[in-house]
Amino acid sequence: MSKKVAFMQGNEAAAHGAIYAGCTFFGGYPITPSTEVAEVCSIELPKIGGKFIQMEDEIGAMAAILGASLAGAKVLTSTSGPGLSLKQELIGYGCIAEIPCVIYNVMRGGPSTGMPTGPSQSDVMCAKWGTHGDHPAICLTPASVQETYEEVIRAFNLSEKYRTPVMVMPDEIVAHMRERVVFPEPGEIEVIPRKAPTVPPEQYKPYDTSFGDVPPLAAFGSGYKFHVTGLNKMQDGFPTTKAEIVQAEEERQVRKVEANVDDIASFEEYMLADAEVVVVAYGSTSRSARYAVNVAREQGIKAGMFRIKTFWPFPDKQIKALAAKVKGFVIPEMNLGMCSLEIERNAQGKAPVLGIFRVDGEPINPDQILEKIKEVK
Amino acid sequence: MSRYELRFSGAGGQGLITAGIIMAKAASIYEGKQAVQSQSYGPEARGGASKSEVIISDGPIDYPKVTQCDALLAMTQEAANKYSHDLKEGGVLLIDSDLVKIVPPGNFKTVAFPIINTAKNDVGREIVANIVALGAMVALTGQVTRENAEKAVLSSVPEAFIELNRKAFSMGYERAEAAAKG
Numbered sequence: 117m118s119k120k121v122a123f124m125q126g127n128e129a130a131a132h133g134a135i136y137a138g139c140t141f142f143g144g145y146p147i148t149p150s151t152e153v154a155e156v157c158s159i160e161l162p163k164i165g166g167k168f169i170q171m172e173d174e175i176g177a178m179a180a181i182l183g184a185s186l187a188g189a190k191v192l193t194s195t196s197g198p199g200l201s202l203k204q205e206l207i208g209y210g211c212i213a214e215i216p217c218v219i220y221n222v223m224r225g226g227p228s229t230g231m232p233t234g235p236s237q238s239d240v241m242c243a244k245w246g247t248h249g250d251h252p253a254i255c256l257t258p259a260s261v262q263e264t265y266e267e268v269i270r271a272f273n274l275s276e277k278y279r280t281p282v283m284v285m286p287d288e289i290v291a292h293m294r295e296r297v298v299f300p301e302p303g304e305i306e307v308i309p310r311k312a313p314t315v316p317p318e319q320y321k322p323y324d325t326s327f328g329d330v331p332p333l334a335a336f337g338s339g340y341k342f343h344v345t346g347l348n349k350m351q352d353g354f355p356t357t358k359a360e361i362v363q364a365e366e367e368r369q370v371r372k373v374e375a376n377v378d379d380i381a382s383f384e385e386y387m388l389a390d391a392e393v394v395v396v397a398y399g400s401t402s403r404s405a406r407y408a409v410n411v412a413r414e415q416g417i418k419a420g421m422f423r424i425k426t427f428w429p430f431p432d433k434q435i436k437a438l439a440a441k442v443k444g445f446v447i448p449e450m451n452l453g454m455c456s457l458e459i460e461r462n463a464q465g466k467a468p469v470l471g472i473f474r475v476d477g478e479p480i481n482p483d484q485i486l487e488k489i490k491e492v493k
Numbered sequence: 494m495s496r497y498e499l500r501f502s503g504a505g506g507q508g509l510i511t512a513g514i515i516m517a518k519a520a521s522i523y524e525g526k527q528a529v530q531s532q533s534y535g536p537e538a539r540g541g542a543s544k545s546e547v548i549i550s551d552g553p554i555d556y557p558k559v560t561q562c563d564a565l566l567a568m569t570q571e572a573a574n575k576y577s578h579d580l581k582e583g584g585v586l587l588i589d590s591d592l593v594k595i596v597p598p599g600n601f602k603t604v605a606f607p608i609i610n611t612a613k614n615d616v617g618r619e620i621v622a623n624i625v626a627l628g629a630m631v632a633l634t635g636q637v638t639r640e641n642a643e644k645a646v647l648s649s650v651p652e653a654f655i656e657l658n659r660k661a662f663s664m665g666y667e668r669a670e671a672a673a674k675g
Contacts, residue, residue, distance in 0.1 A: 123521050294530040296522065
């Protein structure tokens with residue numbers, strides 16, 4: 117039997133990917149350019165016994181998904197810049213209380229209301245530094261409609277595996293672009309379930325590190341009673357200010373991601389084997405970059421592309437290795453140089469970093485990238 | 494590799510984004526090619542500039558936007574002025590002859606007929622002007638067969654409006670063929 121295909125937007129594919137991954141709860145507040153996710157969830161979730169709830173605002177929506185996740189559901193919210201700003205306090209809560217959830221944020225022009233219908237890539241730093249305090253960060257930046265579908269599934273898997281909020285951040289172009297999607301059969305893509313407690317309720321502690329860095333999370337209402345707080349906590353979930361416990365817990369939370377970068381980080385290497393100029397790109401901009409690299413190759417220039425699929429944790433190791441052998445990096449991005457900072461940090465002066473920064477709501481076209489590739493001497 | 498670029502432009506509310514989606518769907522789902530559709534529009538629901546871009550290719554499509562346009566539909570004078578500059582030599586420009594009075598200069602073929610009036614008076618409903626325009630674009634570009642495009646149209650509209658849209662599509666297709674022959 118041939119597979120089910122559809123011609124749809126990134127946002128629509130995201131909602132279907134979430135359902136494939138086992139999402140049964142969506143809490144959100146509509147905002148351009150992410151509203152289609154909410155629309156599809158409102159139609160599809162009730163059909164599978166799931167729940168869709170439109171909250172009074174983005175803060176309420178974030179609180180709703182954290183609550184639903186603690187009750188055992190796989191949960192999703194979708195938003196865009198202004199909504200992402202509002203969610204930040206509770207994203208930090210999700211990090212410290214270690215509550216799995218997926219936040220799908222479509223990047224539009226900012227700050228503030230900015231340019232609601234214009235594309236942007238200016239939320240990638242917000243994905244890591246938006247909420248205060250040291251915390252783990254995972255952020256995926258898909259570049260096509262099919263990849264958005266698949267990366268949303270991966271986001272749910274990572275969120276459950278590491279018991280932490282995960283963000284998926286397409287730019288407006290990927291979110292609103294339509295392409296063919298080929299849907300996988302059930303079981304074709306791995307879906308990771310939440311690790312359930314193996315001890316009886318009276319012995320259960322929500323942050324019991326004898327089970328490793330990612331302790332099992334019981335569902336509220338399943339007979340397991342435990343305390344959840346935004347304060348620094350002990351293994352039983354109650355607050356503490358004991359220095360050694362706070363230090364160890366903070367380090368463990370960050371270590372969940374930092375020690376597993378190789379499992380989480382994903383990237384594509386395009387024509388890098390002999391490349392002298394490397395374009396580092398993510399999201400829709402990587403599509404312009406691929407076009408430009410192809411034209412450069414036709415003109416005899418040894419160009420290649422390193423495409424970031426996982427923005428956080430950042431692929432430090434790979435960029436460091438490239439910096440040691442290439443003549444220069446070209447970084448096209450729809451912000452004023454956010455990824456470029458990370459490349460400079462990793463290049464450590466070994467290779468020049470040339471940026472192409474656009475915040476006018478227009479995509480970066482292949483010609484601009486080609487021109488910059490030629491500037492690398 | 495074959496890369497064919499189309500742009501549907503005009504004012505918000507004219508249904509041009511829908512026309513672009515159906516063209517891309519015809520290529521991607523029914524014709525077995527690859528297609529990407531994207532759009533840009535202002536915050537207004539009606540009025541304001543609107544454009545929908547479709548890239549069709551036999552292979553994978555990287556850059557999803559128009560670089561050099563092969564075929565342009567302009568449903569307002571503003572759109573004709575604004576978007577004809579990157580129309581390829583030998584490309585095709587389709588305009589509504591009632592709305593675009595000043596034909597932009599260039600080495601491309603211009604095809605003109607009263608698109609909205611055809612929908613209103615000959616098909617019977619102005620609302621299907623976008624499907625008349627789509628039929629015309631299918632005839633002029635030859636990127637998808639008439640049959641596959643019609644399938645895409647009919648699978649995209651509510652059941653009660655299938656006959657209306659079928660008629661709109663056919664009329665657009667035939668008017669454009671006749672107009673192109675001059």
